[in-house]
Amino acid sequence: MSTVSSVKAVSCPNCGTQVEWIEKNEYRPFCSDRCKLIDFGQWATEQHSIAGAPSFPDFEDDDGGIQ
Ligand SMILES: [Zn+2]
Incomplete structure (x- = not known):
């Protein structure tokens, strides 16, 4: 009766x-x-392969500007 579970399952x-x-x-x-x-x-390997690339280039353009 109490077998109903609200536990979420993921793959x-x-x-x-x-x-x-x-x-x-x-x-x-x-x-x-x-x-x-x-x-x-x-x-980690993927991160290493693109080391040096900006993580969030959009942030650099967002210099106090309001969209
Ligand atoms: Zn697994």
Whole structure:
């Protein structure tokens, strides 16, 4: 009767495994620390490849201007 869960589930970005979005899952949205590390590693690699590029070029143009 109390099986209805309001827990949100997400798919692990790395392997697609369903992961419950709860505090217990410290690796969310990843299913495990391995997937988290793998994904972060790829992200870090991409960041490294574009090192030196401005992160937010739009901010530099937004010099007190109101759109
Ligand atoms: Zn995973």
